[in-house]
Amino acid sequence: MRSYSLLAPAKINLYLEILGDRPDGYHELAMILQSIDLADGIDLHANGTDNIRLHCDHPQVPLDQTNLAYRAAQLMINQFPNAFAKFGGVDIEIEKRIPVAAGLAGGSTNAAAVLVGLDLMWQLGLTQSELQELAAMLGSDIPFCIGGGTAIATGRGERLSPLPDLDNLHVVLAKHRSSCVSTAWAYQTYRQQYSSSYVSDPQSLKERSARVHSGGLVSAIAHKDAAKIGQSLHNDLERVVLPKYPQVQQLREAFEKAGVLGTMMSGSGPTVFALTESRSQAELVQQQVATGILDPGLDFFLAQFTATGIRVV
Numbered sequence: 040m041r042s043y044s045l046l047a048p049a050k051i052n053l054y055l056e057i058l059g060d061r062p063d064g065y066h067e068l069a070m071i072l073q074s075i076d077l078a079d080g081i082d083l084h085a086n087g088t089d090n091i092r093l094h095c096d097h098p099q100v101p102l103d104q105t106n107l108a109y110r111a112a113q114l115m116i117n118q119f120p121n122a123f124a125k126f127g128g129v130d131i132e133i134e135k136r137i138p139v140a141a142g143l144a145g146g147s148t149n150a151a152a153v154l155v156g157l158d159l160m161w162q163l164g165l166t167q168s169e170l171q172e173l174a175a176m177l178g179s180d181i182p183f184c185i186g187g188g189t190a191i192a193t194g195r196g197e198r199l200s201p202l203p204d205l206d207n208l209h210v211v212l213a214k215h216r217s218s219c220v221s222t223a224w225a226y227q228t229y230r231q232q233y234s235s236s237y238v239s240d241p242q243s244l245k246e247r248s249a250r251v252h253s254g255g256l257v258s259a260i261a262h263k264d265a266a267k268i269g270q271s272l273h274n275d276l277e278r279v280v281l282p283k284y285p286q287v288q289q290l291r292e293a294f295e296k297a298g299v300l301g302t303m304m305s306g307s308g309p310t311v312f313a314l315t316e317s318r319s320q321a322e323l324v325q326q327q328v329a330t331g332i333l334d335p336g337l338d339f340f341l342a343q344f345t346a347t348g349i350r351v352v
């Protein structure tokens with residue numbers, strides 16, 4: 040086929056523990072990632088030229104080679120020159136619904152969709168793990184975005200083990216339109232402040248990895264225990280982002296007061312999410328937090344956990 044339409048879901052971090060420094064300069068992590076049904080639309084169309092052309096009308100999304108979706112297409116061209124010679128270039132249209140630079144893997148999921156879409160368009164027949172290997176060359180969150188669902192992510196985030204699906208929980212997400220946190224800044228600041236608790240040689244990293252504290256959450260997920268899942272959320276990056284961004288701290292407190300199952304910042308922020316058992320409860324929480332904060336620059340999104348990653352629609 041010459042055209043594919045794909046849905047690219049956002050992710051939230053139910054758990055993020057920083058274990059130490061890796062030889063490649065990244066941090067060794069223990070995470071639990073969850074896809075939600077807040078998704079961008081990605082349309083791919085074979086354009087009969089030798090070029091990648093990118094379209095997106097969101098003002099914060101770059102339209103040049105720094106766009107992760109563009110970089111994903113470029114990587115596929117480099118890896119599969121014969122398929123590119125046969126099928127030619129591609130138009131990529133991004134319909135942005137996931138807030139940008141929000142800690143929700145917006146760019147990463149767009150890149151994952153391009154990898155999945157070009158695999159289909161160019162009839163390559165790549166396996167999920169082959170797609171994930173390509174994804175890891177582009178960014179740490181991208182391998183997860185391919186298959187999505189609920190998963191443990193270790194290494195720098197690219198090593199994945201699936202967990203049982205959790206598609207019944209609802210999420211309220213909130214983010215101030217003006218706030219934006221750089222992921223690199225968050226990790227660097229964490230390193231400056233907490234590296235005394237880090238390990239870095241391979242043997243110590245291995246031992247430290249055996250002592251992560253996510254066991255309670257993994258067991259809550261296995262038992263589909265919503266209350267315990269809510270109580271077991273964790274994100275080490277909150278320790279550097281909350282003190283620096285009072286608006287994020289304020290959202291965390293407002294959600295806590297709203298009596299949700301649990302609340303946490305996603306990734307490097309600034310989005311804060313809260314878990315509820317029903318859509319109607321999520322709507323009530325949104326109303327309560329919006330009324331308490333009364334800021335017209337505050338955006339809310341309602342979503343549900345989903346068991347799927349990138350899919351063709």
Ligand SMILES: C[C@](O)(CO)[C@H](O)COP(=O)(O)OP(=O)(O)OC[C@H]1O[C@@H](n2ccc(N)nc2=O)[C@H](O)[C@@H]1O
Pocket residue numbers: 052055064065066067068070142144147177178179180181194195196222223226227306307
């Ligand atoms: C914060 C999270 O979104 C949580 O899921 C991820 O850990 C970040 O994933 P990502 O944005 O795909 O990350 P990358 O594009 O690979 O890296 C962005 C920056 O984050 C830092 N980084 C990222 C992942 C990691 N394990 N250690 C790091 O120190 C690095 O400074 C890097 O320059």
Ligand SMILES: Nc1ncnc2c1ncn2[C@@H]1O[C@H](COP(=O)(O)OP(=O)(O)OP(=O)(O)O)[C@@H](O)[C@H]1O
Pocket residue numbers: 099100101105106107108133138139140141142143144145146147149150180222306307308
């Ligand atoms: N396809 C894309 N969509 C959105 N932003 C993109 C895209 N490609 C590149 N970017 C750039 O990446 C930056 C981070 O945007 P993105 O929405 O991916 O952040 P994020 O959700 O915080 O990522 P993560 O959770 O993976 O760290 C943006 O400021 C933007 O300049």
